[in-house]
Amino acid sequence: MAASGSETLPIRSDSEVVTVRQRVRTWAAQQGFSLVDQTKIITAASELARNVLVHGGGGTARIEALNNGSRVGLKLTFEDQGPGIPDISLAMRDGYTTRGGLGLGLSGAKRLSNEFDIVSKVGEGTCVSITRWK
């Protein structure tokens, strides 16, 4: 039976990124997502959580169960108070990376989700949210 509620997790270290993956898995399973959909949202979460740690200097992940009548879904919000992203469209381009990664974090997470939103201000921080509907 679909759950309701939310959970906020700190992202300050490698192992906390792993915890984010585990908690997203638990919530996604509870919401009744198929195996493939679970894999997609956990992978997207992993990318975004890592971004928070590596680029944002640490932050939080919020997991929210969505139950709007007939629609069931999961919303994840990743926030940090890091340096922010000066050029979002550049950052969203496949292959663009500032730290020797594969450059698929933001664009990949967007592709793996039904909804994607990003707000970022240089010097203030970044907030990325993704939603997957069942």
Added chain:
Amino acid sequence: MTNSSSTVLAEIVTDEQQLRDAWMAEQRRSKSRRSDLMKETELLRESTEFLSAFRRAVASGEVESIDSQPWAPVRDLLSEISVSRARQGFTPPETATFVLSLKHPLFHAIQRRLGDNADALAGELWRTTVLLDKLALLTTEFYQKGREEVITRQQRELLELSTPVVKLWEGILALPLIGTLDSERTQIVMESLLQQIVETEASIAIIDITGVPTVDTLVAQHLLKTVAAGRLMGADCIISGIRPQIAATIVHLGVDLSAVITKASLADAFSVALKRLGVKVLSAPKKSTQEVADGTDTDS
């Protein structure tokens, strides 16, 4: 919540046997009984179980919120019963009657206890009717969910039946697709193919679309994604049966098939697959008529 009156209900339900008998009689009288769908013994068992759980929940003192912890066993039981009724062919009102028919015996019992006290009687009857109405509505909710799950499962089974994955040879699977493909169906079918590849340890899968009249961008993309996923897993996918019209559509849509092996027919694809696996098909040597006559030909 006044404790004194909920204890009246609590007291009444402790006499499970009598209540159950009265309730069974009520259910038998009802036109929702459907004895054609459910035997007396089964109904008796369900009613007994329900009353037992109901009694324990009422004994907790909480009779307003059926979402609370003490009512969990009752909710679970109603869920099981509703889903099973749905499967057996009962209608939602017939299923709800299971709970609603308990009202009459309960009201009787309450009346016998509080008959002299009009206020207390009205209060208790009201609380009881509200409680049972909530439980009846719950059966409708569970019934609905149960039906949806059956429909989803049937759809899936139909999909799997209409697109069987066939083992052509050790290590070679074929998926002959027939009919119009929509995005959802294609996705399900492709996931099933990948799963079969793992289970049969196939190195090559042939997706044959000879029986598919048209292909749109989404479907073409799903096909390509499946081929790519198969490759990541360590299996090669060949697409066969691309008819001229589909080939034209694909080119027109700008879908890039250069990374995919395509063959005109399933037979061609099978031949390529065998070659890949180093399998050679040889003709059997011709038997002389003498050998056949003597019975010395080794095959028979």
Added chain:
Amino acid sequence: MERIPILKLDDFLLVTIQVDMHDQLAMSLQDDLTERVVRTHARGVLVDISALDVVDSFIGRMLGNIAAMSRVLDAETVVVGMRPAVAITLVELGLSLPGIRTALNVDKGMLLLRQARAREARGLNHGRLGQ
């Protein structure tokens, strides 16, 4: 600190990843593997990811690094056991793992490695004969 065990099978090394690795552990694995390939003169590396239900771009990059490093050290890498859900997700993510050979399981992976080695040996022989 935990380390992923690396087994030696003939001339090959077998790594079976069975935990959800944090990034640091993934990087140690890369280093450990490089060191072992050198030390054992391994001719092939098998990475078994059949227990992984998630592979993200970091792990993808780790696998790519392992393959590239092995090649430099004259060893082939084969990644085996990728789950369908993971493969579908990687395709959607846009990760293609270029230059990495894959197989359905350890047995098939070993076969691939042996075949590659056999082809290589024939190639060397041809070279000599040609002289």
